Amino acid sequence: MSNYFKRSVLRRFLRDLLGGEIVGASDGGRYGVSWLANYATVLRESYGVIIESIPKGTGLKHFYLIKNKERAKKVLETLDSKVAQ
Numbered sequence: 001m002s003n004y005f006k007r008s009v010l011r012r013f014l015r016d017l018l019g020g021e022i023v024g025a026s027d028g029g030r031y032g033v034s035w036l037a038n039y040a041t042v043l044r045e046s047y048g049v050i051i052e053s054i055p056k057g058t059g060l061k062h063f064y065l066i067k068n069k070e071r072a073k074k075v076l077e078t079l080d081s082k083v084a085q
Helices: 003-018 037-047 069-084
Strands: 051-055 062-066
Touching: 003 037, 003 062, 003 069, 037 051, 037 069
Parallel strands: none
Antiparallel strands: 051 062
């Protein structure tokens, strides 16, 4: 996986979450990745964005929620500026 592809998924994932969109743990297909949880881990470990997987409803349905939105906005700005370069 190239760095550009990885950054583009991180940007879209963050933008969707910050925009109030409901993104579930099983939505990797809509982002073109097989395991979206890996991106939540990268955002936490590499960028300090706290994303939790919250159970919602019955069964195994979990949805992502950003806990530190101000940090996430700064990270998104940084990722967007790297694309513009």
